[in-house]
Amino acid sequence: MVVVSENEQLPVREARNGDAEAWNVLFKRYQLPLYSYVFELLHDEQLSLDVVQETFINAARHLPSLRDDEKFGSWLFGIAHQKCLQRWRKGRPEEVPIDAEGNDYADVGDDPAEWLIRQEQEAAFMNKLEQLAPAHRSTLLLHFIEDFSLEEIAAVTQTRIGTVKSRLHYAKKNLRELLEET
Amino acid sequence: MKTPREVLLGRHRSAEPELDQIREHIVDRIRGSDGADGFARKLWREMFWPVRHAWLGLGAAWMVVLALNLATGGDGAPGVNSPGPMAPDSVIALQRQEWLMAQSAKDDAAAPPPAKPIERRPRSEAPAEQRIV
Numbered sequence A: 001m002v003v004v005s006e007n008e009q010l011p012v013r014e015a016r017n018g019d020a021e022a023w024n025v026l027f028k029r030y031q032l033p034l035y036s037y038v039f040e041l042l043h044d045e046q047l048s049l050d051v052v053q054e055t056f057i058n059a060a061r062h063l064p065s066l067r068d069d070e071k072f073g074s075w076l077f078g079i080a081h082q083k084c085l086q087r088w089r090k091g092r093p094e095e096v097p098i099d100a101e102g103n104d105y106a107d108v109g110d111d112p113a114e115w116l117i118r119q120e121q122e123a124a125f126m127n128k129l130e131q132l133a134p135a136h137r138s139t140l141l142l143h144f145i146e147d148f149s150l151e152e153i154a155a156v157t158q159t160r161i162g163t164v165k166s167r168l169h170y171a172k173k174n175l176r177e178l179l180e181e182t
Numbered sequence B: 001m002k003t004p005r006e007v008l009l010g011r012h013r014s015a016e017p018e019l020d021q022i023r024e025h026i027v028d029r030i031r032g033s034d035g036a037d038g039f040a041r042k043l044w045r046e047m048f049w050p051v052r053h054a055w056l057g058l059g060a061a062w063m064v065v066l067a068l069n070l071a072t073g074g075d076g077a078p079g080v081n082s083p084g085p086m087a088p089d090s091v092i093a094l095q096r097q098e099w100l101m102a103q104s105a106k107d108d109a110a111a112p113p114p115a116k117p118i119e120r121r122p123r124s125e126a127p128a129e130q131r132i133v
Helices: A012-016 A020-042 A045-065 A069-091 A119-131 A134-146 A150-157 A161-181 B004-011 B013-033 B038-071 B088-110
Strands: none
Touching (some): A012 A020, A012 A045, A020 A045, A020 B004, A020 B013, A045 B013, A069 A150, A119 A134, A119 A161, A119 B004, A134 A161, A150 A161
């Protein structure tokens, strides 16, 4: 079986040609990050597994519509994000949806690698992450999990880059404040 | 110390067996689809899709040709194969040839009908004046 490290070239081209092994490599690379992202938005194990499954099926069906192989990751997360929105709108209409607009703020935050968390802080970190507004949480998760660029996050969430900048700024600020409280 | 990514992924590692099952199931379906209608898909992927722009261009060119043909009434626009105006010498030669053809047809009409074939009879049935004694 072909094993691909995170920075290595992904076999998207082979997958386009219907190579099942290439699909296996792609799915294996993204299954856990994708599940983590979906779960942190929906907070339901079975629902999250369903969304991951539907995302993979859609990806296998619609790969020809992807123009740039380099953007496979953000494209895949974009499919999952849309499925989360659908579930969100069905199940939790009273809450603020994850695509709600935020204020523009032209500031880009730190590198995700600079956010080092001690073992005793892990539970608090996750707890505080859940307290963030859904739109901020979604943006921060994409930044933390895949280190997507602002453009990629904007493509995944189908929002403007300015909105993504704003969300990322406020999400980090709020998370830092929440962490400092503990 | 861990990065947020490590914390987030570590929190969900327990879901990996289910995720592996999902992945294997979908990959099996992709493998299976290669057998049934694989030929048509392969043909599409290898013959059409890589050169789709060329196919589209060719299709567009044919559409233009068809549109032009329809616009000119479909009776063959003046082109490479259509005859141009004839030279005066050719017209005279053609007229002379037609006149000759007409003359020969007239001569054919004026000619006497073909002679009746002679019936052969026994010599004894011949008229007496012709009979040699």
